[in-house]
Amino acid sequence: xxxxxxxxxxxxxxxxxxxxxxxxxxxxxxxxxxxxxxxxxxxxxxxxxxxxxxxxxxxxxxxxxxxxxxxxxxxxxxxxxxxxxxxxxxxxxxxxxxxxxxxxxxxxxxxxxxxxxxxxxxxxxxxxxxxxxxxxxxxxxxxxxxxxxxxxxxxxxxxxxxxxxxxxxxxxxxxxxxxxxxxxxxxxxxxxxxxxxxxxxxxxxxxxxxxxxxxxxxxxxxxxxxxxxxxxxxxxxxxxxxxxxxxxxxxxxxxxxxxxxxxxxxxxxxxxxxxxxxxxxxxxxxxxxxxxxxxxxxxxxxxxxxxxxxxxxxxxxxxxxxxxxxxxxxxxxxxxxxxxxxxxxxxxxxxxx
Amino acid sequence: xxxxxxxxxxxxxxxxxxxxxxxxxxxxxxxxxxxxxxxxxxxxxxxxxxxxxxxxxxxxxxxxxxxxxxxxxxxxxxxxxxxxxxxxxxxxxxxxxxxxxxxxxx
Ligand SMILES: Cc1cc2nc3c(=O)[nH]c(=O)nc-3n(C[C@H](O)[C@H](O)[C@H](O)COP(=O)(O)OP(=O)(O)OC[C@H]3O[C@@H](n4cnc5c(N)ncnc54)[C@H](O)[C@@H]3O)c2cc1C
Ligand code: FES
Numbered sequence: 001x002x003x004x005x006x007x008x009x010x011x012x013x014x015x016x017x018x019x020x021x022x023x024x025x026x027x028x029x030x031x032x033x034x035x036x037x038x039x040x041x042x043x044x045x046x047x048x049x050x051x052x053x054x055x056x057x058x059x060x061x062x063x064x065x066x067x068x069x070x071x072x073x074x075x076x077x078x079x080x081x082x083x084x085x086x087x088x089x090x091x092x093x094x095x096x097x098x099x100x101x102x103x104x105x106x107x108x109x110x111x112x113x114x115x116x117x118x119x120x121x122x123x124x125x126x127x128x129x130x131x132x133x134x135x136x137x138x139x140x141x142x143x144x145x146x147x148x149x150x151x152x153x154x155x156x157x158x159x160x161x162x163x164x165x166x167x168x169x170x171x172x173x174x175x176x177x178x179x180x181x182x183x184x185x186x187x188x189x190x191x192x193x194x195x196x197x198x199x200x201x202x203x204x205x206x207x208x209x210x211x212x213x214x215x216x217x218x219x220x221x222x223x224x225x226x227x228x229x230x231x232x233x234x235x236x237x238x239x240x241x242x243x244x245x246x247x248x249x250x251x252x253x254x255x256x257x258x259x260x261x262x263x264x265x266x267x268x269x270x271x272x273x274x275x276x277x278x279x280x281x282x283x284x285x286x287x288x289x290x291x292x293x294x295x296x297x298x299x300x301x302x303x304x305x306x307x308x309x310x311x312x313x314x315x316x317x318x319x320x321x322x323x324x325x326x327x328x329x330x331x332x333x334x335x336x337x338x339x340x341x342x343x344x345x346x347x348x349x350x351x352x353x
Numbered sequence: 354x355x356x357x358x359x360x361x362x363x364x365x366x367x368x369x370x371x372x373x374x375x376x377x378x379x380x381x382x383x384x385x386x387x388x389x390x391x392x393x394x395x396x397x398x399x400x401x402x403x404x405x406x407x408x409x410x411x412x413x414x415x416x417x418x419x420x421x422x423x424x425x426x427x428x429x430x431x432x433x434x435x436x437x438x439x440x441x442x443x444x445x446x447x448x449x450x451x452x453x454x455x456x457x458x459x
Contacts, residue, residue, distance in 0.1 A: 061396055142457040173426070197425075198422075200422070226430065260427050261427045263392075
């Protein structure tokens with residue numbers, strides 16, 4: 001996550017959204033669901049905790065090749081995401097990024113109410129959970145007792161810069177997030193130390209240059225090594241132990257920002273009464289509906305006999321799910337089976353006719 | 354086949370017969386070696402297949418390439434002898450290889 005992206009997470013809520021379908025997760029399966037639903041005249045709102053779309057494809061392997069997308073002999077993770085965005089563009093999906101769906105409850109009229117941690121509320125007829133392995137969340141370094149410091153001395157993101165004014169800050173990591181925050185927080189910190197395991201940085205060259213300049217001016221300390229222990233009491237960190245090539249050192253600091261990338265954690269989905277089985281949502285293989293009528297699950301998050309966690313399986317699931325959703329959204333309309341090749345009706349929706 | 358020994362943090366160890374051409378990570382997963390998680394399935398995108406190569410084998414196994422070095426930034430307690438096991442190809446020369454599984458994979 002780059003800094004500017006992190007900042008935009010404070011987007012102001014715009015009142016409750018009322019819609020037919022909310023898709024939780026903007027991974028490849030959530031994106032393709034927009035297409036299949038769109039062909040059936042169903043509009044989608046898509047929510048993701050990441051600041052960008054594409055799920056695992058764009059977060060974990062944007063530049064790596066995928067070879068098993070039907071009809072695309074080779075495509076990168078980002079390439080597939082871009083193609084999907086192009087494909088669903090005619091249906092004008094609305095994206096709500098940088099926010100996590102926290103609660104999902106059924107209303108008396110049978111619809112669902114959802115709310116995100118950014119304060120956005122939704123009321124929808126149908127929910128499609130396309131949440132993959134769960135929410136992308138910052139990795140927690142496995143330091144003993146680190147939990148006790150989280151939220152008081154240890155932070156994985158910066159919500160308000162002002163909270164860091166006058167602090168003695170340790171930033172740990174060598175990528176863009178770490179370096180961006182070194183550059184932004186240095187002017188307001190009392191002291192700032194950057195810790196990285198090697199004197200080589202993955203971050204953009206110009207940020208590395210700026211960081212090195214600050215180090216040479218004595219405004220930032222650069223330590224090569226790894227943090228092995230946090231010291232303090234009652235959530236107040238006072239120092240951290242640093243393991244270096246040639247011994248140990250104690251770094252005095254009251255605030256630490258570790259940046260070790262993102263990992264997928266199931267998150268709030270566990271609390272939605274979906275009868276999870278080994279962190280997956282059991283569904284039938286006809287409609288991919290969960291134990292709760294009106295809540296569907298597609299892609300990596302679902303489970304059924306023979307499930308394969310492949311993108312192409314999720315695409316198939318999206319198509320079948322949509323048929324059932326149509327029944328809920330337009331209970332009185334008969335659904336005609338049509339090909340995109342030959343149906344003038346479908347082609348009009350796609351904007352090609 | 355090449356024999357690979359995985360030593361756990363508690364000192365216990367497991368030997369596996371690995372097929373040349375496979376990776377050390379794949380050989381570990383096929384044999385259910387604890388502590389090798391390999392969340393990304395070998396794409397050098399997760400750093401949860403981290404191992405320490407025994408000092409006697411470091412030269413033969415070689416050093417990580419740039420992409421693997423970058424990914425090692427996401428591993429915990431990285432050392433000189435750290436490698437991502439999905440990036441080590443098993444060869445006949447590696448018959449007898451010894452690697453240690455770290456305490457934690459993050
Ligand atoms: C390195 C690697 C290589 C791979 N190679 C292939 C391949 O070659 N072929 C193949 O078919 N598959 C491959 N896969 C697997 C493939 O990427 C997944 O099957 C696919 O991404 C699943 O898509 P999805 O849409 O179900 O979920 P994901 O891509 O996991 O996306 C789910 C999204 O939901 C969001 N989310 C979850 N919960 C919430 C919440 N409560 N609020 C807001 N947002 C939430 C997450 O942040 C995430 O962005 C690979 C995976 C990896 C890691
Ligand atoms: S298996 Fe993910 S980096 Fe090796």
